[in-house]
Amino acid sequence: MLGSGSEKLLLLPVTQSVKPSQRLSTPSHRRFSSRHTNSSHLRTHSTTPSPFPTHIYPTWISASVESEHIPLALSGAACEPHLTDLFLSSLFSLSPRLSLLAIRYRIGKKIGSGSFGDIYLGINIISGEEVAIKLESIKAKHPQLEYEAKVYKTLAGGVGVPFVRWYGQECDYNAMVIDLLGPSLEDLFNFCNRKFSLKTVLLLADQMISRIEYIHSRNFIHRDIKPDNFLMGIGKRGNQVNVIDFGLAKKYRDPKTHLHIPYRENKNLTGTARYTSINTHLGVEQSRRDDLESLGYVLMYFLRGSLPWQGLKAATKKQKYDRIMEKKMTTPTELLCRGFPSEMAIYLNCCRSLRFDDKPDYSYLRKLFRDLFVREGFQYDYVFDWSIQQRSVEEQRSELSALKSSAQLAQAAQAQAQAQAAQAQASQLPRRKVVNQGEDEAMDKGGRAGGSGMRGTRQQEGGWY
DSSP states (O other), X not given: OOSOTTOOOEEEOSSOOOOGGGOOOOOOOOOOOTHHHHSOEEEOOOOSOOOOOSOOTTXXXXXXXXXXXXXXXXXXXXXXXXXXOGGGGGGTTOOHHHHHHTEEEEEEEEEEEOSSSEEEEEEETTTOOEEEEEEEETTOSSOOHHHHHHHHHHHTTOTTOOOEEEEEEETTEEEEXXXXXXXXXXXXXXXXXXXXXXXXXXXXXXXXXXXXXXXXXXXXXXXXXXXXXXXXXXXXXXTOEEEOOOTTOEEOBOTTTOOBOOOOOSOOOEEETTTOOHHHHTTOOOOHHHHHHHHHHHHHHHHHSSOTTTTOOOXXXXXXHHHHHHXXXXXXXXXXXXXXXXXXXXXXXXXXXXXTTOOOOHHHHHHHHHHHHHHXXXXXXXXXXXXXXXXXXXXXXXXXXXXXXXXXXXXXXXXXXXXXXXXXXXXXXXXXHHHHHHHHHHXXXXXXXXXXHHHHHHHHHHSOO
């Protein structure tokens, strides 16, 4: 267990409590890996683009979630009827005395979902620091959060690996408090209209290879390399790529002897179908080579905008996975990487040629992309596509604001001119009436015989215009 044994965690309300009569009784919406339903570790990938807010750092979290802050009372309260997170109900039975002793964190909006739990924005009420809080029901058939926390502890200190502040049980839930990070690469990919430039992909690849190398150096393989599991930092570390979600991670060698796990076949599928290696589809035990092959598919996904095996239809999940495997196996790397620098195909061929227990040459793979980066004339300024996109959005906002202000000023000036014209016209009307009346009277005096008819005509022509 991480954190002190005597320390208790309480997720406190951001808003006021509601009446006890509103006690929550809706079913849980925990996410499970498909291995718990179909004896398979393979995850399905959501094709619905997640919305990305205009302001990326650091307000993306509050902008990317529609739900309101979750209200919790210290005793006997419940959440709003529209909130369906069952974990809240277990906190309502806490006694006021225990709750006051356990005050540590406030829980806010739901900001994401991991392998086997949901993630919420949290605030340390003492320091005011924002954190991420991952929760998992202890009633889960295959609890994974404790294991994930232990993996994080093993990886602690590595660049781009978030630090776990606390892990333990609170009521009926396992809770892990971890560093708060920025948007995922999938979020940013959607924000940039689902296409990254070569420069951005190479900047990302350099860091992502290093993250995977570090995980491997600590005797683990990730087994779920995908854009959703790489998050950018916030604040001063906004340009740093971070790796998360170790629920499917596995030791591939003994930490002391470095003895590699044995080669096996007929293994259940583990990971996300879109990015898993061909060997994983074939049921071969995963090793270091598979993480790097998955990264190759991620990089091509960023460059192309999609992969050839996306959108395939099938009657069952197994048939769909088989179709993905078939398409992946029959698509030559040269065809997959056509239209892009040859280094992309070289990278994939290098990963696919590795033997089960081979140690990848991470330095060579990094150099491959770094040489391409220099040859293309790019600058290591860490200006990613989303940085440019963000500036473009802000400039458009500024222009729209300026246009709106100009339009408002023009409208105000026009209204003022119209008001002045109306005022001038109104001030002239009485004088015209007097003049007309005077003329009519003079004409009446000058010719009584036709005066009446002439006076009527004159008033009609010029009296009140």
